[in-house]
Amino acid sequence: MNENNNGLIRQYFSKKMELDKVTDEEVSLIQNKLNNRPRKLLDYKTPNEVYEAMRLAVSLHGVALMTEIRVLNS
Secondary structure (H helix, E strand, C coil), X not given: CHHHXXXXXXXXXXXXXXXXXXXXXXXXHHHHHHHCCCEHHHCCECHHHHHHHHHHHHHHXXXXXXXXXXXXXX
């Protein structure tokens, strides 16, 4: 998953780009775009949707099992 994320980030920042020149606002914008982009790995849900389902499951039931989270997302 990390290599995939690196590839997605490289769509915005080329390898030749000096990352110390990137502003906090640019990082936040790209972070928001990537966290709201559906992923095949997540059954075409966004990372934010999966995170919110996990957070809700934990708040309702304590530590949740992944099967419980999948049910909540269905």
